[in-house]
Amino acid sequence: MKTRNRIIAHLTVRAGDLVPHPLQFRLHPDTQRDTLVASLREVGFARSLLGYRLPDGRIQLIDGHLRRSIDPDMQVTVELLDVTADEARKLLLTIDPLAAKAETDEEMAAELARMTSTDQEELQALWDSFGHQPSLEDLLKEPEPRPPKVREQYVILVTCIDEPHQLELLDRFQQEGLTCKALLS
Secondary structure, eight states: OOOOOOEEEEEEEEGGGSBOOTTOOOOOOHHHHHHHHHHHHHTOOOSOEEEEEOTTSOEEEEEOHHHHHHOTTSEEEEEEEOOOHHHHHHHHHHHHHHHHTOOOOHHHHHHHHHHOOOSOHHHHHHHHTTTOOOOHHHHHSOOOOOOOOOOOOOOOOOOOSSHHHHHHHHHHHHHTTOOOOOOOO
């Protein structure tokens, strides 16, 4: 298979000058942000962001939105791609989900975590989560209580002749104080 190399440059730019992608769908909870900040303190900036040029010359991000948001004045390296807006959307929808499909060799991850130390609590918590196999004590503990059973609901489905009939019944039932909603199948 012949693969095109779409990387055209590596640039150092101010993080705040990068344009976040308007379709960025990944959410970054505080724990992830805190862990990234801990990694930046512990090791430093060690991974480039990914972007492409907009027609006006600015760089729009494909990957690296959380790193961009940490400190707008931080100088970051951007791997610049020669891609279209459509190709950028494809990468945006592929990069993180594809990485999430990787599996973990629990034993190797646990060994690596044992060999590595940090003063950063957030990093230590992340590393401690690797290779956690339940101990005999964990296995003998009482099981966690089950969540409460979902309350039963009793529903009546009324088939209507057409949309005006549906709206008429919906209005009537709501006036009678019934909780109802219109559905279309």
